Amino acid sequence: MLQNATQVNNGVNVGALLDARQALTAAPEAARFKWRATTQWINGTHSRSTVSGFYGLGTEQSRKVEFKYDADHPEIFASEDHGATPVEFVLVGLASCLTAGIAAVAQHRKIQLRKVTATIEAGMNVQGILGIDADVRNGFDGIKVIYDIDADATKEEIAALVAQSQKRSAVFDIVTNPTDVAVEVR
């Protein structure tokens, strides 16, 4: 495939995103999405979640495939390690959200990306979940994401890309700000 060497292509259709922005400004109800998963307990700490349909643009949306994710605890917690631990899924969500944002912002700013790698690490004192110390939180005590980015841009332009991605990231917002969770038993 011949490609114009001066044409930036990160594989993001920015035109479609700008069209969506315009359409959803005019039709705010269409911007209300509902994301879903269904989780089936298998055994012990092992479960299997299915991600498939969602609601958006005013209607139910289906996918060509169902995504299945096994989650479990690792062997050092006397579990069988059938999948990532639940907290690791949160890290996958955060790093993939920021990374998709970097690609979209780079496309919009006509910056060609060559390689983007995120290394994400979160500290957690398990005295919280084990109920040893009520003053220790159950979740992470902090998260650090380090980006390694090779792109046709200056160091400052790359830093600005990453900053803009954080500003528009859904998962960054979810992790850094509180969200109400209602849990019910049918």
Added chain:
Amino acid sequence: MLQNATQVNNGVNVGALLDARQALTAAPEAARFKWRATTQWINGTHSRSTVSGFYGLGTEQSRKVEFKYDADHPEIFASEDHGATPVEFVLVGLASCLTAGIAAVAQHRKIQLRKVTATIEAGMNVQGILGIDADVRNGFDGIKVIYDIDADATKEEIAALVAQSQKRSAVFDIVTNPTDVAVEVR
């Protein structure tokens, strides 16, 4: 395999967890964990995350397998839907965390589980991430988890199981409370 009909077995080794609680009360440094993922940008909004080693019990921990997770945006956002969206990974993390907790608490309380299904749904106004309205948050406007549980227990005992699981859930804490995230470019 013959099994004593009166013996509760949800596949959770509660004895090992209680031993861990005792050991980590005496050795608080061993309770400091670090969970990690590495995320590689593929193209467009598509990335691949790898979850493998972590740090805990005072040392680096390895796994027999590496878990790989593709994330992407769906086709209605002009993407290619190579995996769940980042926000759906958060839902998988939350529902699998609560579900593992239900199994562990049930085992501790000698309640036999037969079937546990969680249906999780989160609302999100995409006017936030599209930058249409600065007053709309990027993340979820709320999450609802509905449990359907078949177990040898009363309705009240089942409700108490679910409540205790929330109280000790790492991901429930991460989603309902703020966590600091530092993003750096190398």
